[in-house]
Amino acid sequence: MDISARTDYAVRAMLALAAAEGEGPVSVDALARAQGLPGKFLEAVVADLRVAGLVQSRRGAHGGYALARPAAEIVVGEVFRAVSGPLAEVRGLRPQDTSYTGVAEHLPALWVAVRSSLRDVLDRTTLADLLAGDLPAHVRDLLEQPEAWVNR
Amino acid sequence: MDISARTDYAVRAMLALAAAEGEGPVSVDALARAQGLPGKFLEAVVADLRVAGLVQSRRGAHGGYALARPAAEIVVGEVFRAVSGPLAEVRGLRPQDTSYTGVAEHLPALWVAVRSSLRDVLDRTTLADLLAGDLPAHVRDLLEQPEAWVNR
């Protein structure tokens, strides 16, 4: 799992918008300055978020972007998919669309399990959760595993 | 999570070797034919597995590769790391090495949780499990979630 700069920036921009909920639109420039991100690049990222319907835009002076829905109803997985496609792919295929013969017969089940476990984290954590540092119980359990914070 | 051809091939080759446990070394050519993989490319993949100590090689006629440990003691996560590095990275950094300010303050916890959930699948499933189609109970639970097998 390689979380790209693109995806990282998208989540951070969404968090900044979540923090500004109800305060009118925020410009890309303001978002970029707030999180220290390259403005022009962020512009393209936010464009993806708009196409996906996660944010609304207003052009012109005093324009900018705002969340299309309340932060408590937008899940991190949606942000991922908007800017970098499906959560899990195997050689460009969806996990359940892979097919193997012989000894690898049961591999698709493993790939589906991988996707399912990612969903359990990313599709259950909302922007509001993340902003408050109040992650879902099941996600907190993952962090409390003995070696969760060290390399392996 | 993009599971590359490289990683897919590595797991399939390891499964083929697991199936041939105790039967002497298997050549890359035999592995490639068994799973329908590009031979020369697989050669490079298997080389990574050797450097990581997951397989042992024997050169010359009747040479080939064999598992370095029993299939029941090799976990899929090891194969992943051998051929494609750490399970989870954020802009090239380990999850716990990321740092943010302001609204993104709690992001590292999410990244660590993502890695932890991947480990729960990949570091708990052995080659023997996968070969037998007998996945760990906790992994099977993931597959039984309502929409595990459909796109989202």
Place this chain on the structure above:
DNA sequence: TCTAAATCCGATCGAGTCAGTAGGAAATTA
């Protein structure tokens, strides 16, 4: 000792992705 079968090693290739930049058209507010 010769030969065939293998691993091993390095170089190369084309296509694509990735992070980031540049420039300007269109829209909106004041």
Place this chain on the structure above:
DNA sequence: TAATTTCCTACTGACTCGATCGGATTTAGA
């Protein structure tokens, strides 16, 4: 009209990815 801001297209340089080629080295067996 002027300033602001989204929107769109194009481009860059560096890197990755899947795959191939050619050959050096090692080994088993006839």
